[in-house]
Amino acid sequence: MFAVIGVHLKLSTLNIILPVGISFYTFQTLSYTIDVYRDKLKPTNDLIAFASFVTFFPQLVAGPIERATNLLPQFYQKRTFSFEFAKSGVQLIVWGLFKKIVIADSCAVYVDYIFSEYETQNSLTLVLGAIYFAFQIYGDFSGYTDIAIGTGRLLGFKLLPNFKTPYFSRNIAEFWRRWHISLTTWFKDYIYIPLGGSRGNKGLQLRNVFVIFLISGFWHGANWTYLFWGGLNAIYFIPSMLLNKNRKYTDKIEFSGLSVLKMIITFIITCFAWIFFRANSLSIAFGYIKRIIDFNIANPIKYLSIDRYNVEMIPLIILFLVFEYTGVNKETPLLGKYSYLKTVSIVLLIMILGVFSDQKDFIYFQF
Numbered sequence: 111m112f113a114v115i116g117v118h119l120k121l122s123t124l125n126i127i128l129p130v131g132i133s134f135y136t137f138q139t140l141s142y143t144i145d146v147y148r149d150k151l152k153p154t155n156d157l158i159a160f161a162s163f164v165t166f167f168p169q170l171v172a173g174p175i176e177r178a179t180n181l182l183p184q185f186y187q188k189r190t191f192s193f194e195f196a197k198s199g200v201q202l203i204v205w206g207l208f209k210k211i212v213i214a215d216s217c218a219v220y221v222d223y224i225f226s227e228y229e230t231q232n233s234l235t236l237v238l239g240a241i242y243f244a245f246q247i248y249g250d251f252s253g254y255t256d257i258a259i260g261t262g263r264l265l266g267f268k269l270l271p272n273f274k275t276p277y278f279s280r281n282i283a284e285f286w287r288r289w290h291i292s293l294t295t296w297f298k299d300y301i302y303i304p305l306g307g308s309r310g311n312k313g314l315q316l317r318n319v320f321v322i323f324l325i326s327g328f329w330h331g332a333n334w335t336y337l338f339w340g341g342l343n344a345i346y347f348i349p350s351m352l353l354n355k356n357r358k359y360t361d362k363i364e365f366s367g368l369s370v371l372k373m374i375i376t377f378i379i380t381c382f383a384w385i386f387f388r389a390n391s392l393s394i395a396f397g398y399i400k401r402i403i404d405f406n407i408a409n410p411i412k413y414l415s416i417d418r419y420n421v422e423m424i425p426l427i428i429l430f431l432v433f434e435y436t437g438v439n440k441e442t443p444l445l446g447k448y449s450y451l452k453t454v455s456i457v458l459l460i461m462i463l464g465v466f467s468d469q470k471d472f473i474y475f476q477f
Contacts, residue, residue, distance in 0.1 A: 131171040133329065135164050137296055142178035144300055151179050159185040168261040172254045172474040174272035174292035181267065189266030199263030201444040201453055206256030208456045210472070211464035213430050214249030216423060217242040218470050225388060228398045236402045240381045243388045245427055248277065250473045251290070256442070275438050277380075277431075278363050280372040282346040283356040285380060293329070297322050312352065319351060320344045330387075335395060339386040346379055362439045426463070 112119050142163075145151040154160050163182045169175075224231055224239030231239070252273040262269045272292050279285035286294050298307075305318045320341065327340025350356040363369075382399075389395035433452075437443030444453050 134173050134175055135170060137175045138178070139164055141296065141300065142182070145178055154182060156186070169255070169258040169269055172251070172258070172472055174255050174258065174270050175296055176270060176292070180270055184267050191266070195263055198441070198445065199260040201449065202256045202260030202263070202442055204453055204456055204460070205442045205444050206253040206260060208460055209249035209253030209256065211460055213426070214246045214253060215470045216426065216463070217246035217249065220423065221246050221388065225398070228394070228401060231401065233402050233405050236398060240385050244277070244377070244381045244384050245430070247384065247473055254472050254474065271441070275363065275434050277377055278373055278434070278438060279376050280359045280369055281350055281355065281376055282343065282379065283350045284359040285376055286347070287360070293326070297326060301325065308351070315351060316348065319347055323347065334392050335386050335389055338392060339383055342383045342386065346383070
């Protein structure tokens, strides 16, 4: 087509611009089509409502991935202002901003430096880099969805939850019930269960688990690192499935000595998997891990050479975990007792610490 007007392009040099949020609204429209096919939803004749459902701006570019059965009917309903509903929306936005600006963007300063210079770092620094990335991606992604859900509430819409304190999970199966809930439930309902789910012999069950996790990895990008990350999580998940414990811990989180130990173990293996997610290639990921295993502890505080947030970063993460702890089994830590005091405190932290963080794009904008 370009050649007709005298412009000659080569595929190797042609930059293809993809539509914003394509992976998210593709899944949304697929869910609509499949639910209509399964007679779970009547097809709509309202083009404006359907277009609004597909392009609903708060969650368009990074989720949560909405279901037509949840969001589409809300466009038919008359919405009236509710102070309590709007207040919860504002609190979600504030909490989301704290996660993104104060936690995620602050961790990014270290993560970018450590992963780019991993060959010169000691083991402790590399372990911290993996931990920082765990909090970066959680703060970044869940922060966005909190802002999106909160913004939706200001407009009178109730969006699906997407994160429920996943780093307090007691096994990997519970982690995936609490992490990116809208995506994992989408895979479960539209791929895993139609494949047979947990029915059939163990061989078929293993196949289904690997299919789901490999597709999850591929959804994030056509890179071997994402596929390896998905496969590694499948390996984590298999023991729970074989022992019929993958449906354990579906209730509220409770803290005890054994539960805390399980949380720590789950967090450690999750951080290990995140190394592959963050690395630009498998060779870098394995090189990063090899440097950790070498147990080089020379100059153990080298990571403090980064100009900002030196020793303050670890207490900041601990503070974040304390807030998360107070919000366990709640929609957000800012709800409940002393909600106004906690909200004001978070706003002050955003104003004080947020101005020192580097402004970073949301990680999931690339997916």
